[in-house]
């Protein structure tokens with residue numbers, strides 16, 4: 001029987017994040033609500049930056065605004081708070097470095113001040129411009145209070161990040177304006193209380209209209225706007241939860257998709273199936289007039305399912321997907337879709353969502369499925385349910401405040417990842433035995449000890465999760481997803497410190513073996529390693545990529561970065577435990593490095609999927625080669641890789657690849673010139689390959705040293721990271737960890753070389 005039902009959220013009592021909450025850490029969130037049931041929103045010019053504090057609860061980050069003077073006095077701002085907020089630190093100038101190692105010491109003196117109480121480093125993890133909108137729409141439709149200081153700083157952040165020429169927003173902070181970016185961020189501003197006739201809104205609206213209006217957005221924009229009731233569900237290409245009922249052996253079963261895509265698809269599928277729409281408000285009614293070029297009542301929603309502005313259409317849908325969508329829309333949904341099947345599918349995805357929520361204590365994999373799951377729980381369990389309350393609380397951990405305002409991070413932090421690199425950097429500089437740095441390193445080791453995941457998730461097979469026992473996540477164990485390279489980098493850091501005299505063995509052998517056992521599950525038949533899981537289906541699955549704005553998102557791929565991290569972790573491990581799974585490890589490494597060689601580009605570089613771009617991956621690939629003794633002078637592959645890097649060194653000694661390279665698969669120069677992080681990656685790659693001539697290295701090292709500030713820090717430059725080919729993401733701690741690594745490696749190899 002055909003099923004077409006629109007479920008409208010019932011009016012709810014105004015929920016408060018506070019009342020009954022047992023978690024003191026959210027106690028500064030007031031019930032000054034936005035939108036539904038709310039009085040006129042309070043939104044100010046700006047907040048008082050001296051009142052913001054970051055709280056570190058075993059690396060769960062939450063930002064607190066202390067309105068109360070007494071509370072502010074009792075909880076003073078730390079160096080880290082001030083640094084994140086862009087406030088002056090008033091640190092004294094350090095003695096000017098004369099050698100690269102001095103420069104590392106100055107860098108560490110600064111970096112040490114940013115270590116958080118639980119032993120890790122925090123950072124803003126911004127870049128994508130589609131995450132905050134999802135979260136704000138989710139809060140709005142679930143009537144979640146948004147305090148005035150959040151609203152105010154969201155407005156400030158989005159205004160600061162609008163493209164200066166046209167007032168719109170792109171997919172990420174460096175991208176040109178698109179419908180996705182502009183429609184969603186404009187909507188966000190309206191939902192937090194900004195007036196439609198604000199000059200910046202008028203400008204943004206004009207840009208949106210020039211781009212075709214919200215009917216020209218990609219799938220995910222249409223999804224969120226339909227949840228909000230600003231577009232109609234007929235404009236959304238199908239997200240059938242029935243796919244989750246396919247037997248596991250079918251080639252397209254969703255459990256084989258890349259974890260991020262499948263978790264988002266799972267939660268979206270529930271709301272799509274229900275055609276759930278938020279309660280109507282004045283703002284929603286007004287948005288219907290603002291976001292479109294045509295009269296809202298006259299829009300033929302179904303006719304715009306595939307309408308998309310070319311700027312948003314990074315990965316156009318294939319004819320296969322278009323045909324499937326046509327069949328679903330014109331045949332299956334109106335005439336065939338059995339109610340019982342739809343209900344069964346809804347029940348199963350609902351259970352999968354519950355397992356995800358339970359396994360992460362409602363933190364969820366990332367802010368996209370985190371936001372959608374909040375809406376699902378609200379729609380399913382009602383406004384007062386524990387699931388809704390807990391999601392509201394956990395969603396705060398995605399937020400970050402910087403000098404521009406409040407944004408949404410790409411994950412709930414970069415804790416384990418940055419800590420692992422910080423430790424390794426110290427090893428590369430030969431400073432792990434220096435008592436001056438021991439307290440900082442002890443805290444870091446203790447942090448990684450706390451964050452190791454000691455068990456697999458419950459119902460691992462049922463919810464299609466990968467083994468994780470002994471592993472580490474990118475952020476923290478609360479999130480709980482092991483990633484091949486995160487496990488590897490953390491494991492290397494632990495082994496390095498535990499094998500350094502003066503450090504306790506916090507992690508015993510069995511826990512190290514658990515990590516190795518998990519790592520050994522990550523290899524694909526090709527020999528390469530992917531991110532969260534080994535590949536579960538072929539890359540042909542990209543034919544079903546419905547997201548339009550992203551590439552390489554449907555399944556896992558192999559990555560030189562991840563593969564190298566695993567190879568080097570296994571190699572370091574065998575040095576200390578030569579007896580454990582020796583043959584498995586040897587074969588793994590052989591096959592992995594063979595794969596790395598096979599994917600070298602004819603120009604000599606490697607394509608990077610997680611950092612920009614050829615420079616990043618070439619650094620890793622050269623390290624893979626050197627781990628089996630292949631270097632510039634002994635290996636054709638290594639020599640070609642080095643020559644590739646050297647061919648892009650700029651006259652000032654630096655490197656500066658642009659994010660455009662990720663999109664186009666060709667090396668592109670960044671218009672703003674040499675970057676310290678990029679320069680460090682290239683130098684590290686060359687040094688790993690034992691590149692024999694010191695001059696090019698010296699020029700790069702000099703550039704890094706000259707960019708260091710008198711207090712030891714380096715300043716933020718262009719964006720460093722990427723995902724799914726088209727979206728960029730910041731790694732602010734790289735300007736410390738990789739610069740110091742390059743300097744430290746240089747200092748060790750050329751102790752007597754004069755650089756400046």
Ligand SMILES: CC(C)=CCC[C@@H](C)[C@H]1CC[C@@]2(C)C3=C(CC[C@]12C)[C@@]1(C)CC[C@H](O)C(C)(C)[C@@H]1CC3
Pocket residue numbers: 260261264366367368410411417474483485486531550561562610722723724729
């Ligand atoms: C399209 C969707 C769902 C967007 C949400 C954002 C996530 C997909 C991004 C944000 C951060 C992100 C780039 C990350 C990764 C995967 C995709 C993430 C989680 C991983 C874990 C992949 C493996 C990488 O080597 C590395 C560890 C650096 C990154 C870390 C961040």
